[in-house]
Amino acid sequence: MHITYLLATGSNAIYDGKYSQSGRYHTYGQQSFVLDLIRTMSRAGHIVRLNVDTLSSFALTSTFRGMDSVTVTEEIDPSGKTDLILVDEVPDEMLMQFDEHVPAFRTVHHAGRRSSDYLVSRCSRFLCMTENALALQRRHLPAGRAVLVHQGVDLERFPAVLAKSGGRRPRVLLYCRLDSGREALLGQIIENIDREEVLVYVAGDGPGFWDMSDRFGSEIILINHVPCQSIPNLLGEMDVVISLGRGAMEAMATGIPTLCAGHHYAGPITADNIASLMRYNLTGAVSDRDPSLVMADIREALDSDRRDVRALAEERLSADAFMEGVSDLYTQITG
Known part of the structure; x- marks a missing residue:
């Protein structure tokens, strides 16, 4: 055509x-x-x-x-x-x-x-x-x-990265537009992450950027904007991603264990819950999981099989x- x-x-x-x-x-x-x-x-x-x-x-x-x-x-x-x-x-x-x-x-x-x-x-x-x-x-x-x-997502643009980062601390990326109230949930999540156990990256722009910098700037790596073309490279360096919408889809295509957080926190995206989460574009819109559980979810995600994550993306995304x-x-x- x-x-x-x-x-x-x-x-x-x-x-x-x-x-x-x-x-x-x-x-x-x-x-x-x-x-x-x-x-x-x-x-x-x-x-x-x-x-x-x-x-x-x-x-x-x-x-x-x-x-x-x-x-x-x-x-x-x-x-x-x-x-x-x-x-x-x-x-x-x-x-x-x-x-x-x-x-x-x-x-x-x-x-x-x-x-x-x-x-x-x-x-x-x-x-x-x-x-x-x-x-x-x-x-x-x-x-x-x-x-x-x-x-x-284009599964060729996001090839599976099946090996972990291998860093001294596992790398966790929070990847979300910092507006529309989502920055408040992101702040709660960061508060509940052990920032000495894992290395935290936050990529996102919007009115919540400088508030995030003021609160956590000395403890995290904060990135204002990453172009679409560069995102596969960034994701490939991560061990766990916390995101929503296309950010979550892209992370899963890369094989990275992904936690859903947007309007609410939904925890790990799995074969059991992906259908219900996709109803609202993987934003966690009707979820009620407590953000205080995020560290337990990260540890569980670190033990998951990346091949299963990629297979789920191939099937659904x-x-x-x-x-x-x-x-x-x-x-x-x-x-």
Whole structure:
């Protein structure tokens, strides 16, 4: 297929004018999703045209250079061959430039956010990545438009690292945006980690960054921002990861034992609880595990088999499965 992917930077509702790094906007989860999906589409033989409204603000342009089947550009070409349009966070005007006979699927990043009337009328499918998003989107979309297609990570970009770090102290990475109240839970978790027994890294930006620095700066390694391209290297150095959403998915793909912490603390992600946790995007949204148990969970995680973690990611968290779902939906509507 020839796929056109529409993406906005500064006008993006997810960015909301926040998280600018030297003029480049970034929301880690969204850009990680785009990077992994486009790599997966390219590897599957699709031709991808990524249209970005402000290329100078896009943090991943250089990452796609050298991929013959991927073009990254500001120039929209309505006359060019396009079989399917994937609509990310963009102003309606970007999609309006294309002929209405070209099928368009809307990617739902924010579970409860309503799309414009135009997008509702124009997009034949709304790709919901969690059961929670599916339930919320169905409330205001025509019947059959909202569909469940679980997101995943590019398992080739995150190769399994089966050996432990081998350091004097095991390395624990807390990997989370420090806003929306999540920084408060992260603070509780750090308070309950024995920072002499394990070496603690915290990677995240947002309004809670300097508070985290003031409270724990002399006892942890605090990192403000790590680009998507560098995350596999960082994860490969860790022994346990505490994260949510795509951060948790990426850690598990790397084979790192992962604890779920976001809206609430859920503890280790296992084959027994991953289905229920994925309903709310691995954020621990309806969990009630006490953060004071985190050190016991870390010790248990250190004894787990990384091959089992990677196998679980291969089974449940593959971007290839997402792309196959999109291809199946395209076949359904085009006959």
